[in-house]
Amino acid sequence: MKRFRICRDTRPLRQFVNRHAGRRYKTTACPNLDSDPTRLLLQLCRDGYYLAPGPDHMDRLQQGTGCSYGPLGTELKNSLLQQWWGSVKRSRSTQVFGISTLTARDDGSGEGSPIVDVERLNQLLGAEELTKAQLIQRIQMLLRRSTSLRTSLLQGALEQYSSWLELVNKRLPFGLAETGLSFQPLDGSGSQGEATYASLVWFCSPRSSSQWLDYWTRLRLQWWRKVFALAPSEFSSQDVPEEELQAGVSRGMKIVYSFPWGQETLENLWSRGDCELLQTHGGVRAKIQCRDGRKLVVPHVISVASNMDRGIMAYMHNSLQLLKKHDGKQKLYQRKVLKLHPVLAPVKVALDMGRGSTLELRQVCGGLLQEFLDAGISVWPGYLDTTSLSMEQLNTKYDEMGVLFTMVIDEKTLESGLLQVRSRDTTVREFKHISEVKGFLLRYIRAAHNM
């Protein structure tokens, strides 16, 4: 093991992060990863604690519905949603308000799958006095009056629209943002697919709705690409052909990602006109009109709906790199690295023990762990793992999990306070003083957020 000089970084942070994020190796694009890149991705997701083990992930993922996430996947999902909220709120158009509406809806719209009141249904099924025809009629009535699960987040925003008119002085444009579950029956199986959506419903002047659709498509594509992607070109936007548009939608765009199994839609942007808004408010124009210059108009609606479960898989796939590397003996081997952006990487640092008195080292690790947790740095307590792994195996494991830094505490740390810090992105190992590492991580994370 080679010692490096203690590094006190005084260069500007942006440069510093860029350096760490630099790619030193010849990389191979993801689609050529393996004979079956989809399986490889899934396997890494499971082994890296992103997805919970389960038989039906493959189908669910390809259908774009949510599945059970493990600790790292849950953290990644939370981060991605947080980033989405931040981007929507920070966008130049400051008139975006967050809302939260109900998932189970009593609107009698007949949309979405009904949730049955089992007790009443059983009463009907047990009522001997009913003829078959009467029974059928009663069941149909019960279904019509049932609560049903929403199939998108649009309807909630349309309903809330009029409540927030006063807040914006009836001035256009403004938007209502929401994140949450929506449900769709899965093809053929009769069971339900759920996915977490991030939705922005944008109310604007009819004159400018087309420009706004372009504006949001540009902004959203930029977000998917620029913010976290390693290979931005895998994200792209497309016009939706007329025959694929929903009823009432005059123009549509979509943002797609090129998965190994084909292109899938991450986000739909529809220009919906004013029909649904009018319908939601009983056709009463006076209740929903807004000022457009000096005129009063019924606004047009643009809906922007991102499937965040699919988004997570897109980033997982996008950040997976196969690196070819020569070891000391010039033998070629492959390194799989999940190069998730530092902001999204669910684990910022792993703590492990090297050689030395286990008891003492464990104490040092425990202290550092608590220090990191208190500072809000997400940390992996690798030192608690008693499986004996070589340093090489540890690095492989953490690279596949996308852990940004690995810190190893050993007997030298007890002597001199120095510990080894290895970066996922450069594979460089440096020694840092134990009193500096928290500050180092915080600066690194903050710089990544500001990039």
Place this chain on the structure above:
Amino acid sequence: MKRFRICRDTRPLRQFVNRHAGRRYKTTACPNLDSDPTRLLLQLCRDGYYLAPGPDHMDRLQQGTGCSYGPLGTELKNSLLQQWWGSVKRSRSTQVFGISTLTARDDGSGEGSPIVDVERLNQLLGAEELTKAQLIQRIQMLLRRSTSLRTSLLQGALEQYSSWLELVNKRLPFGLAETGLSFQPLDGSGSQGEATYASLVWFCSPRSSSQWLDYWTRLRLQWWRKVFALAPSEFSSQDVPEEELQAGVSRGMKIVYSFPWGQETLENLWSRGDCELLQTHGGVRAKIQCRDGRKLVVPHVISVASNMDRGIMAYMHNSLQLLKKHDGKQKLYQRKVLKLHPVLAPVKVALDMGRGSTLELRQVCGGLLQEFLDAGISVWPGYLDTTSLSMEQLNTKYDEMGVLFTMVIDEKTLESGLLQVRSRDTTVREFKHISEVKGFLLRYIRAAHNM
């Protein structure tokens, strides 16, 4: 309007925040607020953009189910969930892993309300060849095989338990944390009540399960009370009488809040033994055993489930203060202030315009707004509101919304760069230079997080 000296605060931040959070007025406890404190609370929630206007909030709130939130309520909910995650992860026991499981479950457990596959049901209802008896039988079969909505977050954690055993080296204790929706039929109405729960399922040695139950009760009560409460004594913990315990639960505790309409449960802590865990894993002890010292044991389960929708209402009620104040002419009037903790307050600062050239002032406000948004400070663009309100009316409005600071930009700002900053908690008005206000807010918020 009185001028104050320009204040450059050099005192330690903790003291500084405490000073701002200090209460200068005689306060009246919430329950005496008004002849109908519940209605008053609801009205403030609506007027302050916490809840979306709607007819059924009252019932839903008292039943502890979620409702539609407005912009401020949505922000508050997100903050509270984030704080919960932080507290669970930071707790001494570092072995808590976040998970995310499905809301619609195919487990055939018969629990929860089934979601009907409408297409198949309609096929059955339309099948003329079926007799009434056959129809009933087929419908019952369809129901049994339906996806159903989860009624708690427990089952998902029990199922995932075995997947994470390797991760913890089969060492007890550890926990699985999750936040998400769960559903319960509303009494009598046949419709569904949904609520966001924060759940911790804790796996521990059978020998220490009783101590762990006490530990978590203490820790959780402390969280509710200490972290954000203005009147901590309204939160309390209680033993659950034996006759109220669910089947299989050996001991239970609950954390309650004293609402104006009576005590309601915020959180249930159940000591559940090992039955459900065994049942979930088909009774195969070998699959689920963990090390307890040198022995292998099937762990006991403690479930901690917090109703976050009710939690939001508890904090809203807890932070509402009625303050009696004399104005200059010694006339007594009442001030309603929503003193939400600075960490939870959804709007940190409101920006308004005073006298001066509207065009120029609007530009300054716009610049400041963007600066705050870029720094992640949640800001209320009051200057866009063209309703003409006096400074007194503005203050009243923002106090009722719980806005921490109000900044007024006027012609003096254009001349000297000074703007007026008013604190919700002290009502003190100070002048600060426009170049300083972002730093001031960031320091204030950071200090509040560290308190």
